[in-house]
Amino acid sequence: MNDGSVFFVIFATFVALVFIVHFYIKWDNEEEKKIKRLNQLKKEEKERRESKKIAEEVRNDREEKEQKEAKRIAEQKLAQLKKYDKALTFSTYELAEVVIGVVALSNFDKLKEVASVLSDQMHVDEVIVEASKKLSSGYESAIKEITGTRCMDIDYSEKEVVAKLESLVDSCIAIGTGAIGKKIGHSAVSTGSSSSKGEIRNTKKWKE
Numbered sequence: 001m002n003d004g005s006v007f008f009v010i011f012a013t014f015v016a017l018v019f020i021v022h023f024y025i026k027w028d029n030e031e032e033k034k035i036k037r038l039n040q041l042k043k044e045e046k047e048r049r050e051s052k053k054i055a056e057e058v059r060n061d062r063e064e065k066e067q068k069e070a071k072r073i074a075e076q077k078l079a080q081l082k083k084y085d086k087a088l089t090f091s092t093y094e095l096a097e098v099v100i101g102v103v104a105l106s107n108f109d110k111l112k113e114v115a116s117v118l119s120d121q122m123h124v125d126e127v128i129v130e131a132s133k134k135l136s137s138g139y140e141s142a143i144k145e146i147t148g149t150r151c152m153d154i155d156y157s158e159k160e161v162v163a164k165l166e167s168l169v170d171s172c173i174a175i176g177t178g179a180i181g182k183k184i185g186h187s188a189v190s191t192g193s194s195s196s197k198g199e200i201r202n203t204k205k206w207k208e
């Protein structure tokens with residue numbers, strides 16, 4: 001083999017080695033990039049999971065606090081309503097006292113005159129019931145005055161309180177019909193008659 005052939009072989013080998021080294025370096029760089037990219041994706045996925053976990057913990061914590069607050073408010077309202085209910089609990093005797101006081105302050109001369117010209121007891125009952133119903137605001141004021149001494153901060157806009165107060169006033173109207181009847185010299189009104197059934201609403205305190 002002459003010098004030229006040897007040189008060519010050496011040169012070709014060198015070129016091949018350079019190419020191989022270059023290819024290996026390029027391949028190694030690509031692999032390194034892939035590994036870095038994969039690690040980056042893993043890191044991002046981990047951060048995303050951690051972020052999601054933190055967000056869920058924050059949401060759960062907030063929901064738990066909201067539930068506790070809602071429960072606290074509900075329990076507080078229930079306790080308040082129980083206090084209202086206790087203040088608005090009247091015996092029949094106490095309601096009769098309310099009626100006596102309100103009726104005593106009223107003038108029934110006109111009612112007595114009207115009743116005297118009515119021959120039908122049903123009509124007499126109707127006008128007496130109507131007279132007692134006209135005293136509703138007086139009954140209500142008297143009841144509120146008493147409950148005010150039992151509980152200072154009753155919220156009369158609460159539907160439970162409204163219903164309870166209406167029931168008490170209805171009871172006073174029923175009791176008042178008898179009191180007014182006696183006041184004007186007539187027999188006790190028959191609250192079970194057909195004339196009053198449609199006018200006096202049944203309540204827990206007043207049943208036919």
